Amino acid sequence: MRLARLDCETFHNTMSKVSESTVRRLSLYLRFLEEFEAHGTQTVSSETLARLGGTTSAQVRKDLSFFGSFGKRGLGYSVSELAERLRDILGLQRSYGVVVVGAGKMGSAMVLHGGFARRGFFVKAAYDVDEHAVGRQLNGVEVRHADQLERDLERESIDIGVIATPPEAAQRIAEQLVQGGIKAILNFAPVRLAVPEGVLVKDVNLSLELEALSYGIRNR
Amino acid sequence: MRLARLDCETFHNTMSKVSESTVRRLSLYLRFLEEFEAHGTQTVSSETLARLGGTTSAQVRKDLSFFGSFGKRGLGYSVSELAERLRDILGLQRSYGVVVVGAGKMGSAMVLHGGFARRGFFVKAAYDVDEHAVGRQLNGVEVRHADQLERDLERESIDIGVIATPPEAAQRIAEQLVQGGIKAILNFAPVRLAVPEGVLVKDVNLSLELEALSYGIRNR
Structure with a gap:
């Protein structure tokens, strides 16, 4: 038995690098992406996600980089593809x-x-x-x-x-x-x-x- | 007007370096210190605070270092002094x-x-x-x-x-x-x-x- 982890820490049981803050931001990015999806927007930049999430575009790219390669340089992310990947990452499928x-x-x-x-x-x-x-x-x-x-x-x-x-x-x-x-x-x-x-x-x-x-x- | 900050970010309005995670840990350290106070314990090490809070002693020392110098090398922290300082830092006076x-x-x-x-x-x-x-x-x-x-x-x-x-x-x-x-x-x-x-x-x-x-x- 061990003491359970407290908030805003990494889930050290299951993943060594990804902090709870990152997971929280992924949830937020997904919310913004779903708003864009509902409005028919096709692509979104890391700058836009950063602005909505109150963070930097470098942080957005870093958060996503834990889970592979996303988006095309200069073209941004496909809203529907990134939303789908985030739903998958977050276990929401x-x-x-x-x-x-x-x-x-x-x-x-x-x-x-x-x-x-x-x-x-x-x-x-x-x-x-x-x-x-x-x-x-x-x-x-x-x-x-x-x-x-x-x-x-x-x-x-x-x-x-x-x-x-x-x-x-x-x-x-x-x-x-x-x-x-x-x-x-x-x-x-x-x-x-x-x-x-x-x-x-x-x-x-x-x-x-x-x-x-x-x-x-x-x-x- | 600006969008309000979201969770687990720094409060960028008011402090540039201290993250919400640090503030949260300070609240937790205070709780542990108050338990020690209630039991009459006089001193506590950063290792003990780290173990209780599910973090490292380096993190404990870093969290506290934002607010000045605490404790004596090899002697640990005075429970009552550190508790008092944390109540002050957290605005709980x-x-x-x-x-x-x-x-x-x-x-x-x-x-x-x-x-x-x-x-x-x-x-x-x-x-x-x-x-x-x-x-x-x-x-x-x-x-x-x-x-x-x-x-x-x-x-x-x-x-x-x-x-x-x-x-x-x-x-x-x-x-x-x-x-x-x-x-x-x-x-x-x-x-x-x-x-x-x-x-x-x-x-x-x-x-x-x-x-x-x-x-x-x-x-x-």
Whole structure:
């Protein structure tokens, strides 16, 4: 067991060179490319992607260079080809089953989020221990008792577990998810999860986001 | 007007060298230091901070070097002194007034979050346009009609605005916040906000977090 990686670091389990910042920018480039596709634009330059993404064209070219050769010098990138390659790189050519554990405000927000299914992330079930929560439907997604989680993971095809429980329950839930074969966890609980090698954890810590702002206010 | 910066980039308005990743790690180091403080530990090495934070001791020393000289060679850092310095660097020696615009699931989760007040972030009010939401109390925080936002910003001391509205309302709300003197925005809406130079925007985009996981699954 090792401590799970924290944000904005390289995923050292799976790839040695590609940072989370690069992956995040690839997601952003894909969004811009899809806007261009929707408007019928055929080609785009690294300068345009850089401007939209708030970065430099050198960074755009570097981000893409990890994954092979793209574009023609002086002609830019084909919008549709690059979008297709990015969807492939980001693993968006398939769909993912998601479970959300903890159906409080944050968990419910994840279940009810409108944009995930469009990207291929399908929330199959939510889990809670609160009697008032269990049995409810969140936009067609059933809230089940957390006791069912392990059994359900054996029966259903789930790729990603979202932990939105109180901090003291998070490690136990992470272990159940790992036990059930889950290899990717999105963690909202403000604790460092210990997971075996090979399990990816992305932490979303809203206190850290606020502190980035207080840092900015302090150091402006 | 310019497009707001996206995540995991440097805050180029306010500081040229210090990346968001560094700021995030400083927040994490502070958490570890506070755990050590609570346990009465007096000194800590860069190696220990590195191990806890999933990074290298060279990175720890580099992160801290932006802000002056810390620690004594061979003796490590004084836990209490470094914690105090980090609270200062991160702007946590004072409190911040926060408003949350959009009192849906995500906005409510922000209002009800237990950890923010402990860090000095006080949610003063929430805003919505929905008749069912307006007038409710969320853990003592009143949900007001969004029409009141501009007037309230003139009267109350608010530092940080959280945007948790539907995407189509986000830019308008950002402009109201800026008009009301807000210099720091936490944005959950999946749109790039255009804000004037000098206004910080941190985007939290949960689709991007899921895509970081699908990337990891695809490229494991």
